[in-house]
Amino acid sequence: MVRHPPRSRRAGLTGTGSLAPLIVTAELPEALQSRADQLRAAHFPPERNVLKAHVTLFHALPPSLEGELRAALATEARARPPEARLEGLMNLGRGTALRIVSPAMVALRERLADRFHGLLTPQDMQEPRLHVTIQNKVSPDEARALQARLAPSLQPRAFAFAGLACHRYRGGPWEFVRRWNFRG
DSSP states (O other), X not given: OOOOOOHXXXXXXXXXXXXXXXXXXXXXXXXXXXXHHHHHHHHSOGGGOOSOOOEEXXXXXXXXXXHHHHHHHHHHTTSOOOEEEEEEEEEOSSSEEXXXXXXXXXXXXXXXXXXXTTSOOHHHHSOOOOEEEEEOSSOXXXXXXXXXXXXXXXOOEEEEOOEEEEEEOOSSSOEEEEEEEOOO
């Protein structure tokens, strides 16, 4: 017979309570954040659009890492803002994203991944493809149509990431934990 933990403890295993996984994002500069939020509001299914536009670095770190993660993010934020480039659109199959290229941010993420090796989910062990999802959970035809419509007006541009942030996954909107602005 399988014994389940009491309901209050089981709830934490699904992203509620004190056992909520931690999410790490790279923060965009204000102008690009505003534009990405506008695109997301215009093209993301409204019933699923519960987050602002974001660049996810880690999808689900164990909550037991919170103290060490905060220290690691604070250390990384002492550096210069990582340079990046908005390169265009990325086809997600059933969605569309803004494709971002940033060797400096990928290197920062790799340092963190090395630090937390053995504690990463399979998704977080994959090589990152930096992006901002602006459309998701639509038909492939709808995604391709949006990409064809947006591509001519989306010019590549350089920018620097503004900071790093940590959130708790609560099954819907994320719970903000803390932001660290780059200072270098």
